[in-house]
Amino acid sequence: SQQGEEDPQALSIQEGENATMNCSYKTSINNLQWYRQNSGRGLVHLILIRSNEREKHSGRLRVTLDTSKKSSSLLITASRAADTASYFCATDAIGFRSGGSNYKLTFGKGTLLTVNP
Amino acid sequence: NAGVTQTPKFQVLKTGQSMTLQCAQDMNHEYMSWYRQDPGMGLRLIHYSVGAGITDQGEVPNGYNVSRSTTEDFPLRLLSAAPSQTSVYFCASSYLSPTGLYEQYFGPGTRLTVT
Numbered sequence: 170s171q172q173g174e175e176d177p178q179a180l181s182i183q184e185g186e187n188a189t190m191n192c193s194y195k196t197s198i199n200n201l202q203w204y205r206q207n208s209g210r211g212l213v214h215l216i217l218i219r220s221n222e223r224e225k226h227s228g229r230l231r232v233t234l235d236t237s238k239k240s241s242s243l244l245i246t247a248s249r250a251a252d253t254a255s256y257f258c259a260t261d262a263i264g265f266r267s268g269g270s271n272y273k274l275t276f277g278k279g280t281l282l283t284v285n286p
Numbered sequence: 287n288a289g290v291t292q293t294p295k296f297q298v299l300k301t302g303q304s305m306t307l308q309c310a311q312d313m314n315h316e317y318m319s320w321y322r323q324d325p326g327m328g329l330r331l332i333h334y335s336v337g338a339g340i341t342d343q344g345e346v347p348n349g350y351n352v353s354r355s356t357t358e359d360f361p362l363r364l365l366s367a368a369p370s371q372t373s374v375y376f377c378a379s380s381y382l383s384p385t386g387l388y389e390q391y392f393g394p395g396t397r398l399t400v401t
Contacts, residue, residue: 202389211290211376211392212329257328259390274319274378274390275345278328 175258175280183285188245190280192258193238199261201234203243206255206279215243215256250286255279287312290393292377298399299367307362307396309377317380318360319344319390320352322373329376335360367400374398 176191192201200219204212218225218234218241225232231244245252257279293308311318319334321344331344335354349371351363360379364371374397378390 204390204392209395211394212378212390213392214389217389275331276321276329278326 175256175277177280178278179281179283181283181285182248184248184250186248186284188248188252188282188284190243190256190282192241192243192277194241194258194260194277195239196260198236201232201241202259202261202274203230203232203241204257204259204276206257208254212257245282248282248284250284253282253284255281289313290377290379290391292375292393292396294396295394296397298401299364300401301367301369303367305364305367307364307375307377307398309360309362309393310358311360311377311379311391312358313379313381313391314357315379315381315391316357317382317388318354319378319380320350320360320362321376321378322346322371323376323395324373332362332375364398369400372398372400 174193182188200217202217203215205215206212216227216230216232218232229246234241257276259274259276261274290311316337320332321329323329330346332346332350333344333352335341338354338357341352341354354360374395376395377393380388380390382388
């Protein structure tokens, strides 16, 4: 089942405006990551925030995490047409089985951001 | 580094045919995963591997097999293709850093159509 759910599903803004996307998840996490996908391409990692962090910045990106509400937001400031893409949040689940550590990353369904020039 | 490479980029199969999607990475990453992406569904984990010789099932493993004989390669086999397996398939690799942080590096994807 999907762990992360992004909101809104689609967002259309004008160049220069800020874009905010939200992600909610269901279970406890170690960290939350945001990825970007341009049409027809693979996903590219944008930013990671640990469960004990509340806010993180990277260039024009600002991510917040509220573990009490099990939610995160991604803010893109001063958007550009080149920011047009789908944005996904992803959460991890690390456990120990068969004598070693497992790794899983669960993705949400994504937000399609369109930035109009 | 080439990063994560996938072949083929496009493939059309008939129902019942089998094939292998190739994935390779040259970053010496421990972890590799296969996802499928369907419209409106996001990415769903098919199988993953935490190292050579170790694989495990993800969320949607039925109809797929994997093996990990080397660190570099993680092929995905479709045993008997079905129209429900029409999708875009992404391979990803990652490593666990000493700080306990990791991120996934994705391949460009394979677009598969089963008729």
